[in-house]
Amino acid sequence: xxxxxxxxxxxxxxxxxxxxxxxxxxxxxxxxxxxxxxxxxxxxxxxxxxxxxxxxxxxxxxxxxxxxxxxxxxxxxxxxxxxxxxxxxxxxxxxxxxxxxxxxxxxxxxxxxxxxxxxxxxxxxxxxxxxxxxxxxxxxxxxxxxxxxxxxxxxxxxxxxxxxxxxxxxxxxxxxxxxxxxxxxxxxxxxxxxxxxxxxxxxxxxxxxxxxxxxxxxxxxxxxxxxxxxxxxxxxxxxxxxxxxxxxxxxxxxxxxxxxxxxxxxxxxxxxxxxxxxxxxxxxxxxxxxxxxxxxxxxxxxxxxxxxxxxxxxxxxxxxxxxxxxxxxxxxxxxxxxxxxxxxxxxxxxxxxxxxxxxxxxxxxxxxxxxxxxxxxxxxxxxxxxxxxxxxxxxxxxxxxxxxxxxxxxxxxxxxxxxxxxxxxxxxxxxxxxxxxxxxxxxxxxxxxxxxxxxxxxxxxxxxxxxxxxxxxxxxxxxxxxxxxxxxxxxxxxxxxxxxxxxxxxxxxxxxxxxxxxxxxxxxxxxxxxxxxxxxxxxxxxxxxxxxxxxxxxxxxxxxxxxxxxx
Ligand code: GLC
Ligand code: CA
Numbered sequence: 047x048x049x050x051x052x053x054x055x056x057x058x059x060x061x062x063x064x065x066x067x068x069x070x071x072x073x074x075x076x077x078x079x080x081x082x083x084x085x086x087x088x089x090x091x092x093x094x095x096x097x098x099x100x101x102x103x104x105x106x107x108x109x110x111x112x113x114x115x116x117x118x119x120x121x122x123x124x125x126x127x128x129x130x131x132x133x134x135x136x137x138x139x140x141x142x143x144x145x146x147x148x149x150x151x152x153x154x155x156x157x158x159x160x161x162x163x164x165x166x167x168x169x170x171x172x173x174x175x176x177x178x179x180x181x182x183x184x185x186x187x188x189x190x191x192x193x194x195x196x197x198x199x200x201x202x203x204x205x206x207x208x209x210x211x212x213x214x215x216x217x218x219x220x221x222x223x224x225x226x227x228x229x230x231x232x233x234x235x236x237x238x239x240x241x242x243x244x245x246x247x248x249x250x251x252x253x254x255x256x257x258x259x260x261x262x263x264x265x266x267x268x269x270x271x272x273x274x275x276x277x278x279x280x281x282x283x284x285x286x287x288x289x290x291x292x293x294x295x296x297x298x299x300x301x302x303x304x305x306x307x308x309x310x311x312x313x314x315x316x317x318x319x320x321x322x323x324x325x326x327x328x329x330x331x332x333x334x335x336x337x338x339x340x341x342x343x344x345x346x347x348x349x350x351x352x353x354x355x356x357x358x359x360x361x362x363x364x365x366x367x368x369x370x371x372x373x374x375x376x377x378x379x380x381x382x383x384x385x386x387x388x389x390x391x392x393x394x395x396x397x398x399x400x401x402x403x404x405x406x407x408x409x410x411x412x413x414x415x416x417x418x419x420x421x422x423x424x425x426x427x428x429x430x431x432x433x434x435x436x437x438x439x440x441x442x443x444x445x446x447x448x449x450x451x452x453x454x455x456x457x458x459x460x461x462x463x464x465x466x467x468x469x470x471x472x473x474x475x476x477x478x479x480x481x482x483x484x485x486x487x488x489x490x491x492x493x494x495x496x497x498x499x500x501x502x503x504x505x506x507x508x509x510x511x512x513x514x515x516x517x518x519x520x521x522x523x524x525x526x527x528x529x530x531x532x533x534x535x536x537x538x539x540x541x542x543x544x545x546x547x548x549x550x551x552x553x554x555x556x557x558x559x560x561x562x563x564x565x566x567x568x569x570x571x572x573x574x575x576x577x578x579x580x581x582x583x584x585x586x587x588x589x590x591x592x593x594x595x596x597x598x599x600x601x602x603x604x605x606x607x608x609x610x611x612x613x
Contacts, residue, residue, distance in 0.1 A: 083273075083333045083358055084388055085528055086123035087423070087518055088173070088430040092396050093130050093152055094138060095471045096433060098483035105471070105482070107153035111161045116500065118168040120436060120511075121518030125165065126173040126275045126335065128396060130158075134184050136244040136453065138469075139175075140277060141182035145262040162270040171272035173335065178259060179278045180245040188246050195233050202255050203246045204238035204284065217290040218310050223300040223457045226310070240281045240310065242453060250282050250319060260326050273333035276323075276357070279349075280339060282316050285309035299462050317348065320356040335359040335390065335430070343381045350387040359390040359428055366398050370405045370414075372543040372560040376534055379425060383532045389427030393418055394435055400468050403441040410562065412438055413604040416513045416587045417558055420606035423517045424556045426532040426547065433472050436514040437503050442492040443467035451489065475501035516585050520608065524584070525551035533574060542567045542601065546574060546611065553611040555581065557589070559601035568598045571611065581609045 097109030107130065117125065129139030130152040139149070148158050162172050181188055191199040206215040206227075214227035214236050220243075227236040228243045238247050248255050263274060294304040320334075327334050338360040340346040349360035362382055368374050382389045393401050405414050415438040422429050444450045444466050447459045455464020466489055471482035473495040479487045480495040496502075503509035521527045530547035541561035547554045553576075559565045571579040581596040588605035591598070599607045 081358075082171075083124070084428060085522075086171070086428060087121055087521065088124045088126055088335070088359075088428065089117060089120075089122040090126045090128065090395060090430060090432045092128050092433060092469055094488060095469050095482070097472060097474070098485065098487075101483050101485040102151075103483050103485040103488050104151055106151065107148070107157040107161050111157070111164050114161075114164055114168055114170060117170060120515055121522065122170060122431070124171040124173055124272065126430070127175065129175045129177055129277075134182055134244065136182070136242055138452070140177050141180075141184075141242065141245050142177050143182040143184045144186075145177075145181075145259075146265050159269070166270070172270070173273045173275055173333070174266055174271050175277055176263065176274040177277045178248075179281045180239065180241060180247045183244045183246055191246075192230055192233065192237070195235070201252050202249055204249050205233075205235045206238070206288065207234075208236050216288045216309075217305070218284075218288075218307075219298075219302055219305060222454050223462075238284065240278070247281070247284070250315070251286070256319065256322070260323065263323070263326055263332075264330075267327075267330035267332050271332070273327065273335065273358075275335040275337065276320075277337055279316060279320065279336050280311045282319060283313040285313070300458055312345075317351065317356060320349070321351060324351070324355055324357070333358045336361060337363070339363050343378075343385050346382070347385050347387055354387075359388070359430075361390045361392045361430060362427075363392055365391060365422070366393060366395075370560065371540075372558065373540050375421070375560070376537065376543055379532070380534055383426055389425065390430060391422045391425055391427050392430045392432075393422050394432040394468070395430075396432070396469050397465055398468060400432075400439055400441045401435065402438045403467075406440070407562065410604050412510055413588055415510045417560070417604045417606050419510070419514050419517050420556065420585075420587070420608065421543070421558055423514075423521060424527055424547065424554070424608065426530065432468075436511050437473060437498050437500060438510040439470070439473060439498060440492055440494055441467035442470045442490060473499040475499050513585075513587060517608075520554075520584055524554055524610070525549050526554040526610075530554065535569065535571075535574075536567055539567055541565055544569070546571075548574065554584070555596075555607075555609045555611050557599045557601065557605075557607040559589075559603065559605045562603045564603065565601045565605075566598045567601075569596050571596065576611060576613055578613065580612050582612070583607070583609045 091110055094105050096105045097113050098105050099108035131142045132144040132147050132149045133139045133141050148155055165172050187199045187202050190197045191203045208214055214225055218226040220226045222242050226238055229236050239245050240247055289309045291305040291307050291309050294306050296304050298304050334357045336349055336357040338349045346360055349357045368378055401418055402415055443463045450456050450464050451466050452464030454462055470489045471480055471487055471491050473491055474481035476496045476499055480491040480499055503511035526547045526549045530549035533546040533548050535544040542565050543558045545556055579596040582593050585608040588602035589607035590600045
């Protein structure tokens with residue numbers, strides 16, 4: 047039987063339940079300066095595509111619940127579920143029409159509570175996606191806002207007169223291919239939308255908007271949610287004078303002159319509102335993760351806040367855009383690590399081409415997938431995985447324009463095929479639709495699902511899935527991997543990335559061959575405090591070394607070696 051408890055009673059119950067949950071494995075460290083979210087492996091679930099419990103072809107909350115044992119076995123500590131709120135689904139949930147409800151296509155509140163409770167039993171926390179910049183154009187706030195110039199919610203969105211007939215207020219562009227202003231014939235003004243026209247930007251300069259949106263977070267915290275991933279934080283504020291953005295040379299993928307978006311992205315007010323939102327999160331010991339697209343490491347640093355009072359985990363999305371290279375990764379990770387904040391590494395998400403397709407050379411793809419796991423899961427910081435990485439899912443792009451579901455793929459075809467390819471169903475077994483649904487799947491699974499699926503890879507000790515489980519298990523069992531300092535080694539090696547994760551309780555050596563040719567790096571750890579280092583192998587793929595005195599490690603193409611170092 048399910049009992050619903052509201053308000054203060056829920057808050058009390060929540061506080062009471064929290065301690066034992068945070069207990070056991072985390073207690074010792076929570077008392078110090080390491081927090082649960084620094085030790086956790088986060089896992090992004092795209093609910094439409096994860097598991098379909100009622101065979102309507104679309105994944106749902108009960109589907110996610112049915113796979114919690116799998117996630118626990120994989121070693122996941124927290125799942126981030128992309129928007130599951132009521133939505134017309136123009137942007138597949140990122141157009142929210144009610145922030146405090148569940149979309150019936152995904153289930154009910156009872157299903158949601160059940161998911162949170164079952165996750166909690168397994169030590170898994172639930173993070174939701176907070177679409178802060180915009181709502182759906184079907185949200186009651188926007189429907190009222192557009193109804194008249196004097197409506198109660200008029201100022202909750204950004205309405206302006208045009209410069210003249212067919213002349214929007216300024217030159218700003220929507221990132222999804224259209225102008226950023228849409229004319230509304232009824233009230234003869236334009237409204238601003240950084241994303242699709244169906245996603246009008248909220249006016250965060252209006253205190254009523256801030257209040258209601260902050261209350262949304264409280265609503266979910268009180269329902270047991272452990273935090274939020276904040277969507278598109280960069281775009282929260284716009285220049286009040288609506289100045290034109292300066293133009294840059296060249297055109298974007300939609301053929302429009304490029305702009306330097308100084309007046310509609312990354313305004314300083316973003317940091318002030320994040321500080322206020324953080325205060326609310328702190329009341330509930332909740333964690334804030336950010337979708338933080340940044341130009342460089344110093345811009346990423348700003349999202350932690352000067353006093354560590356903004357985001358706990360601003361995602362390093364730059365990593366997804368760098369070339370696959372030991373030297374490039376060494377430089378980048380070194381800079382991120384040295385900058386001071388707790389890094390948040392991401393190699394994949396629902397907006398980005400899957401790494402299996404991005405980095406695969408057609409010959410060593412599985413080894414490359416293991417190499418990437420050996421890399422981002424052993425760095426100092428918190429990794430955010432994307433569903434399907436652990437079985438080497440490939441991008442399955444639409445082959446014909448008429449099959450495209452993501453509107454930007456329709457608009458930008460064939461240069462921009464949209465994001466369907468990285469959002470295809472999780473591949474659970476080698477059966478029809480990869481075992482995702484018995485109905486008609488909303489997106490097709492690729493041929494490769496026959497091999498790349500959970501059932502097949504679970505039985506194979508050499509599979510990508512087995513390798514992921516092993517790396518995550520090591521992250522948890524080795525204090526060096528959990529808390530150790532990141533110490534780069536052999537810094538002039540262009541092909542092999544090597545580092546120590548060094549702590550008083552143990553030191554781990556990670557050696558990663560980012561090339562297709564065999565390598566044999568030598569190691570001398572005297573400068574790192576090991577007069578005569580000994581190595582004991584913990585995990586390897588396409589690599590070998592004898593346990594004992596550490597001299598060199600032999601690596602085949604894309605080989606990975608992880609070992610324990612002692613004096
Ligand atoms: C973020 C989401 C993306 C969405 C956009 C608009 O970038 O990750 O999927 O389309 O915001 O909400
Ligand atoms: Ca369903």
